[in-house]
Each structure stands twice: as structure tokens, then as C-alpha cells.
Amino acid sequence: MKIAVCVKVVPDPSEITFDPQTKTVSRRNARNILNAADLNALEWALHLKAHTGATVWTFSMGPPFAAQNLADTIAMGADDAFLVSDRALAESDTLPTSLALAKAIEKAGGADLVFCGDETSDSATGQVPASIAEHLNYAQVTFARDLVLEPEKHAVRVTRELEGGQSLVESDLPCVISILSGSNRPRYTLFATRQGARASFKPKVWGIADLGLPREVVGAAGSPTRVSAVTAAPSAHRESLRIKGPAREAARKLAEALEARGAFEGVH
Amino acid sequence: MPRVPPESRSDWRGVLVVAEHRGKALMPITRELLAKGHDLAERLSTTLNCAVLAADPAPLVKEAIAYGADRVFCAASPRFEHYNTEPYVDLLAPLILKERPEALLLGGTRNGRDLAGRLAVRLTSGIGADSTDIRVNTETRNLEMVKPAFGGLILAAIVCENHRPQIATARPNVFSPLPPDWKRIAQVTRVEVPEAKGRPRTRVVRETYEPEGRARIEDAKVVVCVGRGIGSPERVETAAELARCLTAQLASTRPVADLGWVPHNQMIGQTGAFVRPSVYIGFGVSGQVAHTIGLAGTRTIAAVNKDPKAPIFAMADIAVEGDVSEILPAFLEEVKRRSKGAAQGALPERPPQA
Numbered sequence: 001m002k003i004a005v006c007v008k009v010v011p012d013p014s015e016i017t018f019d020p021q022t023k024t025v026s027r028r029n030a031r032n033i034l035n036a037a038d039l040n041a042l043e044w045a046l047h048l049k050a051h052t053g054a055t056v057w058t059f060s061m062g063p064p065f066a067a068q069n070l071a072d073t074i075a076m077g078a079d080d081a082f083l084v085s086d087r088a089l090a091e092s093d094t095l096p097t098s099l100a101l102a103k104a105i106e107k108a109g110g111a112d113l114v115f116c117g118d119e120t121s122d123s124a125t126g127q128v129p130a131s132i133a134e135h136l137n138y139a140q141v142t143f144a145r146d147l148v149l150e151p152e153k154h155a156v157r158v159t160r161e162l163e164g165g166q167s168l169v170e171s172d173l174p175c176v177i178s179i180l181s182g183s184n185r186p187r188y189t190l191f192a193t194r195q196g197a198r199a200s201f202k203p204k205v206w207g208i209a210d211l212g213l214p215r216e217v218v219g220a221a222g223s224p225t226r227v228s229a230v231t232a233a234p235s236a237h238r239e240s241l242r243i244k245g246p247a248r249e250a251a252r253k254l255a256e257a258l259e260a261r262g263a264f265e266g267v268h
Numbered sequence: 269m270p271r272v273p274p275e276s277r278s279d280w281r282g283v284l285v286v287a288e289h290r291g292k293a294l295m296p297i298t299r300e301l302l303a304k305g306h307d308l309a310e311r312l313s314t315t316l317n318c319a320v321l322a323a324d325p326a327p328l329v330k331e332a333i334a335y336g337a338d339r340v341f342c343a344a345s346p347r348f349e350h351y352n353t354e355p356y357v358d359l360l361a362p363l364i365l366k367e368r369p370e371a372l373l374l375g376g377t378r379n380g381r382d383l384a385g386r387l388a389v390r391l392t393s394g395i396g397a398d399s400t401d402i403r404v405n406t407e408t409r410n411l412e413m414v415k416p417a418f419g420g421l422i423l424a425a426i427v428c429e430n431h432r433p434q435i436a437t438a439r440p441n442v443f444s445p446l447p448p449d450w451k452r453i454a455q456v457t458r459v460e461v462p463e464a465k466g467r468p469r470t471r472v473v474r475e476t477y478e479p480e481g482r483a484r485i486e487d488a489k490v491v492v493c494v495g496r497g498i499g500s501p502e503r504v505e506t507a508a509e510l511a512r513c514l515t516a517q518l519a520s521t522r523p524v525a526d527l528g529w530v531p532h533n534q535m536i537g538q539t540g541a542f543v544r545p546s547v548y549i550g551f552g553v554s555g556q557v558a559h560t561i562g563l564a565g566t567r568t569i570a571a572v573n574k575d576p577k578a579p580i581f582a583m584a585d586i587a588v589e590g591d592v593s594e595i596l597p598a599f600l601e602e603v604k605r606r607s608k609g610a611a612q613g614a615l616p617e618r619p620p621q622a
Contacts, residue, residue, distance in 0.1 A: 013558070016421065025422055093394060094385070123417060124538065125397035130353070130385025139469035140353055142382040157473070162378050163440070164484060164533070165290075165477035167350065171470040181539065182526045224394030224431035227424045233416060233557065234423075236564060240587035250590050251598035254570060255606060257586045261568045263490070263547040264514075264606075 001054040001151075003045040004111035006101050006132065007038040007073060009066040013121045025230075034069050037117025037181035044179055045115050046077045046187065048149065055079050057108060061089060061100050067203050075189045075197035082108060086207035088215055093223035098131030100218065103211040105136065113156065114176040118143055129178035139171045142178040272432045277370075277409070280432040283309045284317045284369035285337070286360065288351070288379055289328050290477065296486075297375035299335045299445035301438060304402060305373050306336040306446060308411070311404050315339055317369060319459075321348040321356060329456055334448035339455040341367070347464065350472040351379040353386055361390045363459060369433050371411055373402075376439035384437050395435040396426035400442050411436060420538050420561035441486045441542040441565070483517060485534050485541045490516035490548075491566075493536060495559070496523045497552020497573055497592050504529045507551055510600045513607065519543070521559045536562040552592040555580025572596070 011030035058073040061084040070081035119126035133140035146159040160167040288295040309316040318337035325342040374380040376398045396413025403412040413426040428434040492511040511518040520530035537559040544565035570586035581587040
């Protein structure tokens with residue numbers, strides 16, 4: 001059984017800043033990390049590997065430095081890693097991005113399961129997993145909280161989490177599954193193990209020519225959408241009534257302030 | 269559709285909303301999208317259409333019309349009893365290529381996103397995902413789909429200029445539904461459902477929902493929210509008791525949900541729920557943008573935090589600087605004292621809310 005896990009290298013969300021003058025997002029001080037939900041996806045794959053002996057390969061589309069983060073996936077237990085990297089891919093929206101990842105998975109021989117995180121912390125569209133599934137012509141199940149392989153049936157049972165409910169879905173393989181962020185605890189790897197992997201492991205690197213993708217279908221040219229304008233989010237600033245002091249007094253003043261604003265209407 | 273050159277773009281007219289439902293009634297998100305769709309259709313001088321795929325579409329069709337659809341495409345089949353990707357895509361893609369809507373609105377819900385990602389590739393078009401606003405340029409008929417990015421630090425405007433349909437998804441509670449008009453009349457078109465070629469690759473075994481009475485966090489009028497500063501699951505329990513006393517919903521930030529102290533479906537923020545309560549009281553919430561982006565519609569924001577520089581104070585109407593571990597129990601007592609007083613007629617009549 002082969003499991004492909006798609007991971008994205010993103011700037012650490014807590015370290016990104018926005019300059020309203022230049023209207024640019026600065027990731028200069030942000031470390032490059034693996035998107036949190038993708039770690040949940042990788043953890044699921046490694047869990048299945050432990051139980052079924054599956055092979056786990058990770059795939060990422062990004063600049064050359066993403067090779068380091070892919071080495072981290074090897075340190076965690078992945079068997080091999082592939083980096084799709086090409087200047088021509090810059091400014092790709094989710095259509096060419098999902099296409100490039102799908103082509104890489106195909107080139108690597110395809111997979112029985114493709115796991116992705118449910119969404120990324122930077123662009124947060126949540127569309128890539130479903131798009132990859134369509135490019136590959138695989139089945140898809142998204143927002144998985146739990147999954148159980150049914151090898152005799154060549155199928156997988158997935159519990160999808162919906163708003164206010166759940167859907168239990170049975171899917172034939174091959175299948176793309178997007179994994180709910182926070183659905184498990186990604187394993188910890190020792191710093192020494194990660195450093196070792198970073199020093200010794202080099203992922204396979206493929207450009208668009210290796211994947212048989214012409215320039216017109218990637219980058220800005222291949223993207224139906226583009227960002228036409230970027231602004232700082234509007235200020236949510238409000239004038240505050242400030243309350244300090246001993247707890248009991250503060251609590252009383254808080255209650256008064258809320259009551260003055262009609263906050264307790266309809267309560268008891 | 270591959271690139272649609274400007275001269276052919278006039279072939280693409282109309283706004284299409286794909287309905288989400290659980291059997292008898294439309295999901296609130298669909299009513300909200302119909303309202304936005306109605307607004308866009310008016311500006312573009314075109315029609316608002318709704319696609320209803322269900323085992324028994326009739327009640328849903330009626331509701332879609334009441335909430336603003338000028339035309340409903342309905343497809344009846346047992347295979348549409350529950351949402352399932354491929355039956356939906358296999359019916360909608362040919363319908364869209366035939367009817368050529370210039371804009372397609374889907375929910376930024378789990379099922380909506382499941383559908384959008386696949387449909388966009390099937391149709392070779394683009395998506396402005398999780399839009400918090402959708403504007404339109406009536407000259408070019410291009411949508412401007414605005415969404416927060418980088419944890420809510422920036423607003424990006426997405427356009428899909430040369431491909432059709434332009435696909436936009438929006439999250440629950442971003443748009444408000446129109447009041448229903450049950451006397452509205454609209455065109456209903458039955459869509460033929462082709463014979464299934466074997467069983468679908470994915471099959472819904474069963475769907476389970478939370479009990480009807482259980483309130484959605486999106487509908488909460490009063491929210492008690494806990495952030496990392498709450499400190500412990502025991503204190504979360506105190507906050508839960510406070511919520512009960514205030515007839516409020518308990519919510520949390522992302523870190524607290526990830527710790528497992530509050531269920532994920534009570535999380536407010538960019539990757540959780542957007543709420544529009546009258547009152548939000550945050551305990552130990554620092555105010556990261558990825559969380560506060562979900563609060564923008566709140567009437568009165570109160571926050572308790574021991575850090576005077578906590579970002580939440582910049583957007584709070586009431587800013588309480590102090591130790592949550594002391595103030596929360598004190599506030600709970602205060603609330604209990606007041607409601608007991610009210611029950612005994614000790615408090616004066618409150619004026620009606622303005």
C-alpha cells in the first residue's frame with residue numbers, strides 16, 4: 001500500500017507581519033514550517049504505516065528551501081520525499097498547484113491513498129485536496145476526523161466532520177483524503193534526528209519539464225484567479241472602558257458595564 | 269470553462285447558488301447565499317438561480333424561491349439523499365456548461381469546499397474562497413471576492429477575469445438572509461438525472477447530527493469565550509457554568525480547542541465559526557487576529573486579561589485588566605447574585621433594548 005502525503009511549507013503564522021505602508025506581508029522574520037494540518041495528515045499516514053507496513057512518500061510544491069522541511073518528514077518516518085520546484089510555478093493559484101502535485105504523484109507511480117491537511121495557514125482556501133483528486137481522477141473524502149482501512153474491500157471508511165454532525169463515508173481506493181486539523185497529535189522527533197535527516201537526505205526535485213507541464217498551464221498564465229488588491233484588514237479598534245483593581249470590584253464593575261449596555265436582556 | 273474570450277462572455281449570464289440541505293430544509297448558509305446572490309443578480313441585471321439536488325426536492329424548492337431564487341433547477345434522486353461529491357459534480361458540471369451562469373456561489377462549509385475544489389477543476393475555472401465580501405464591477409461583470417489571509421492580517425481581493433463561471437464560496441454568518449416571501453413565484457426546471465453507471469466510488473453509510481435543540485455557535489446571542497489564559501480545564505468548567513447562568517454559548521480560541529478543553533465545533537475564528545452575538549466576554553483571550561476576525565459582528569465585546577497590552581483590548585468595549593483565575597469566579601458570583609436578586613424582584617425594571 002502506498003500513501004502519498006502532500007505538505008506545504010508556510011511561514012510560521014505567529015511570526016508574520018504586515019506593513020500597511022508598503023502593503024506587503026513580511027515573512028522575513030518568520031520561520032518556514034510545515035503547515036500544521038499537513039502534520040496531522042502525515043501522522044495519520046505514519047500511523048497506518050506502523051499498522052500495515054505501507055510506504056509513505058511526501059510531496060511538496062515550493063522553493064528550493066522546502067527540501068529542508070521535506071527532510072523533516074523523513075525524520076518523522078516517511079520513506080521518501082519529492083519536491084516540485086520551478087520558477088515557472090510562482091504565482092500559481094490552486095488550479096496549477098493541485099495539477100503539479102497530482103502530476104508528481106503520478107510520476108512517482110501513483111498511490112492508494114493521498115492525504116492532505118484540510119487547509120493551509122497562509123492562503124486557507126481548503127480547495128487543493130479536492131482539486132488534486134479531480135486531476136488524478138481518484139475518489140475523495142474531505143475533513144476526515146477518523147479513518148479505518150478495509151483492505152479486504154480495497155476501501156476505506158472515513159468519518160467526515162460536518163457542521164453540527166458527522167458523515168460516515170465508505171470510499172473505494174485510490175482515494176484522496178483531507179485530514180481535519182487537530183485530529184491527532186503529530187509525533188515528536190528529536191532535534192538530532194531532524195538535523196541528521198537535513199544533513200543527509202535530499203528529496204527528488206522535479207521541475208515542470210520533468211512533469212510534462214507546459215508553461216501556459218502553470219504560474220500566473222495557468223491561474224484563473226489572481227489577487228487584484230491587498231489591504232490591511234480594517235481596524236477593529238473600539239474605545240474601551242478600562243476596568244482594573246481587586247477582583248471582586250472588577251467583577252462588579254464588569255457586570256455593571258455590561259448591564260448598562262443592555263447585555264443582560266433576556267437573561268433569567 | 270477554459271478561458272472565455274471577452275466576446276463570448278455575454279453568453280455567460282446569471283448567478284447560480286447550489287443548495288445545501290439536510291432533508292426537509294435548506295441549511296442557513298444557502299439562505300445567506302441566496303441573499304448575496306440576489307444582490308449580485310440585481311446589480312448585474314440578471315437572474316438568480318438555485319440548484320437543488322435531493323431525494324425529495326419539493327419543500328427545498330419552495331424554500332429557495334421564498335428566499336430569493338428567480339429560477340430553481342431541481343434534480344430528484346435517492347443518490348442525492350446525502351451530499352456526495354461525485355453524484356453532485358456529475359450532475360452540476362453539465363448543467364453549468366449548458367446554462368452558463370457567470371457566477372457560482374457555494375457555501376464555505378465542509379461540503380461546499382468539498383464540492384468547489386472538484387468542480388473548479390472539472391470546469392477549469394477559479395474560486396475566490398471564503399469570501400467575506402463579494403463586490404461586482406458592472407462594466408466588466410467581474411466579481412471582486414474579498415477574503416482575509418495570513419491569519420486575518422490582510423484582506424485580499426480575488427478576481428477571476430477570463431474564466432467562467434466565477435466561483436465564490438462564503439462562510440456561514442457572513443451574509444444575512446432576506447426575509448422569506450412565501451408568495452413569490454419562480455420558474456422551476458426539472459433536471460434529468462442520468463442513469464448511474466454502477467455504484468459511486470464513495471458511499472455515505474450514515475449521517476448523524478447533533479440533536480435539533482442544540483444551538484449552533486453561529487446563532488449565539490451571548491458568548492463566553494475562553495483563551496489560553498484560562499489556564500486549566502477546571503477553569504473552563506467555571507466558564508461553562510457562567511455560560512449556563514447567562515444563557516450563553518461557551519466558545520474558545522484555537523489553542524484551547526487544540527488542547528481538547530473545548531470541542532472544536534465551538535471554536536471562533538478564521539478556521540472556526542464567525543459569530544454575531546450581542547455580547548462576547550473573553551477570559552484569557554489575547555486577541556490574535558485569526559480569532560478576533562470571527563468576532564467582528566459583535567455588538568459589545570468585553571475581555572478579561574492580565575496583560576494590559578493584550579491585542580484584544582484594542583477592540584474591546586470593556587477592557588478588564590486582571591487575573592482571570594480571580595475575576596472569573598468573582599464575576600460568576602456577581603451574575604448569580606444579580607439573577608437571584610432579579611428573581612426576588614430586587615432589581616429595577618430594565619429598559620427595553622434600543
